[in-house]
Amino acid sequence: MSTEKEDVTVHEVRHVENTHANKPSTTGILEDVKGRDFTVNEAEIPPGYFRSARFIGSMFAIGSAFGCGVAGFTFAAPILAYINADIGPDPNLIWVALSYLLTSSIGLIIVGRLTDIFGRRWFFIMGNVIATLGSIVCAIAPSIPVLIAGETLVGIGASVQLSYAFVVSEIVPMKWRFLAQGYVFLWGIPFSGFAPAISYAFVFQTKVGWRGVYYLLIAVNAASTLAWFFFYKPPTFAMKHGQGRMMEFLKHFDYIGTVMVTLGLLLFLMGMSWGGTLHPWNSAHTLSAIIIGAILLTAFFLYEIFVPLREPLLPSHLFRNRGWNVSVILWSLGASTYYALAILWPSIVATLYRGNHGYMWVGWVSCLSNCGILFGEYIGAWLKCRTYIQIPIVFLIGSVLLAAMAACGPDSVVMACVLAFLATTFIGYNEILNSAVATICIDDQREIGTATGAGGSARSFISTVCSTVYTVVLSNRLAQEIPARVPAALTSAGLPASSATAFLSALTLGTPEAFAAVPGLTPALQAIGTRAYQEASAQAYKTVFLTTLAFSGVGIVVSYWCPNVDSLLVGDVTVTLGDSTTKKIDEKSQP
The missing domain is CATH 1.20.1250.20 (MFS general substrate transporter like domains)
Structure with a gap:
């Protein structure tokens, strides 16, 4: 006879089955700090799971967030000259694009590692909240510097939103990962494929002008945020590692590697983007940013490979x-x-x-x-x-x-x-x-x-x-x-x-x-x-x-x-x- 106590989630079953996964070794260091394995075969999943509100709502969240992530750049890029004519002119216009590209590129590696360890749910909710706030700042921007600030927030949010590949891949059977990513790219049709036409239409065929692209992003970002909150519920930190261990993982997180890769990517990409635009290629600004960035990135890879880290940002075995x-x-x-x-x-x-x-x-x-x-x-x-x-x-x-x-x-x-x-x-x-x-x-x-x-x-x-x-x-x-x-x-x-x-x-x-x-x-x-x-x-x-x-x-x-x-x-x-x-x-x- 079944009772309510006998009904448990797949997460809880795996939690019990894999308690050996984090077994301490004789050295006192965990043999496996990756968290418990929640893998199940599709035959074990109850009928109707892939038609459930939670799964469909999560797929909506992933797709719509991806659309907003790419549109944060593709909507603005074709019409920057018209934006500059309206609230500029400003010699720093290039930073509207650079602020987005830098923050979104750097955030991808950090988001992936952090969510593997600490759980994905709240990172993705907050990423979409930040993207929504950034879209609001851009929509009401009275000047180019304010627009740059807004695009920086949009880029930070996009680093989460563009992390679609592993989020959508892990919630479908491995044999359907290609189709799952294909579904996400369908959201790119209006937000990337037709982005230039949509941007031009707002500028030349509406009264709101270029601000209309950000009004659209506010609406879709808000809908995506709600979907993440109500439907997306993957394993939490406690499910992955057990209760009461948060401080242990925070203590041993790879802060040095994170700082090195963040500064390295920031400086290198900034230098490459400056060259020939904001500064000459042989200028001190450009060369120093590229050289220091390259040194930091090299040091980061050597640090990750040769230093015995408890929680490396980039595990060295990936290189093998x-x-x-x-x-x-x-x-x-x-x-x-x-x-x-x-x-x-x-x-x-x-x-x-x-x-x-x-x-x-x-x-x-x-x-x-x-x-x-x-x-x-x-x-x-x-x-x-x-x-x-x-x-x-x-x-x-x-x-x-x-x-x-x-x-x-x-x-x-x-x-x-x-x-x-x-x-x-x-x-x-x-x-x-x-x-x-x-x-x-x-x-x-x-x-x-x-x-x-x-x-x-x-x-x-x-x-x-x-x-x-x-x-x-x-x-x-x-x-x-x-x-x-x-x-x-x-x-x-x-x-x-x-x-x-x-x-x-x-x-x-x-x-x-x-x-x-x-x-x-x-x-x-x-x-x-x-x-x-x-x-x-x-x-x-x-x-x-x-x-x-x-x-x-x-x-x-x-x-x-x-x-x-x-x-x-x-x-x-x-x-x-x-x-x-x-x-x-x-x-x-x-x-």
Whole structure:
């Protein structure tokens, strides 16, 4: 006969079954500080669990939070010039983007490790609260400095929101992790894929203007926060480690490593972002930030590997897992080649192909690269078997298609659009396969947050380095091609040589008033000068696309060692969600 006391959660059953997991050794140091194992097979999960309010509500929280996490940047980036015109101008405008990128990149590794140890629930609730507050600050910002403060909060929240990979992966059977991540990427369609069009629509077709994007983020962030609070109930610290041990873990946490990696990433990424924009590459600001950051990061890895830490931020055995390392490298390099197009494509559309089209045409066509990567991620989610064969193929195809865009010029808008979409589709295909494999091939699923968070930070780090290379190459080539082509074309067509500089300034502004102020400029001469500018820009873009081969070539070679995880695609669920997963302890499992 069953009683209420016989009904316990899966968490509680695992708590009893795994009390040996934290057994003290003869040295007094725990043999296993990862916490109890809550893995169950899908056959043990009660019928209806995956249709329960707790599971569906948690999936809503994960997806909507991911959408807000990416939109905190993708909504603002296309319209920064209009924001600056409204509440600026301010020379520190670049910090609107930098504050988000720095905080979100650094937070990934810390969030993963902290939530593995202390439990995820309140970290994700508070992360979304911070993102909501940041969106409110941005929505009411009267100046650029206030907007920067708001984006900093949005970035801190995004470091939690973008930690979707391990949260969604651990609550579904391992064999469905690809599809689970594919579901999350569906939320990227409006928040990333169509972000430029949505941002332009708020600016040009509504009365609220650019602030509307933040009003939208406030609403979705608030809904996501409520879903985290009411539905997401994974194992708590007490379930993982037992009652009364919080101070023990706080005492032995890796504070030194956390400070080193935080400062190292902050300084290095800041220096890379400053170079050629806020400060020259050879300036003391840029060089000192990059060098000190690199030294701190090197010291961090040596510290984690050689110092016997009780609670390392990044366990050294991850570096010995070849499959995980290969997956993270390919995940990062795939993203870095995508970022080449993410940086270039809106500029290409506006510079080479806008013609007589309006702003909304530019906004919609600028969506192609983001939509391509999301489409590829969704396609790859359905093809989970033999990923070690798929990854080298799709990585190669995506790399070749991206490099092929070097053949595009001012008259090849259709070819450019097709190649942009197809290249990012295959790169997105590569991304979902590697991001999912990185969660599967780790040795202990209790470290899924640590491993995936470290992978996410590595992705941001490598992508930032590669993006900086692309930006430097582009700026250098533009500085060579434009002065060499545009003035010569104009003067040979009859424009006074003294007016060539004024024409280049008018091109930067792009307004009819600016062109009208150029002495001697006629509509015919303006068309000649614009064409020369497009051809010069096309040559610069060509060089950048060819530069991507340097990074994609490394990825093509590394893809040879992709891990085979087919045997690991089983029905095990790493973590179940709270009280809805009740089951009875049968007689043999009772103490």
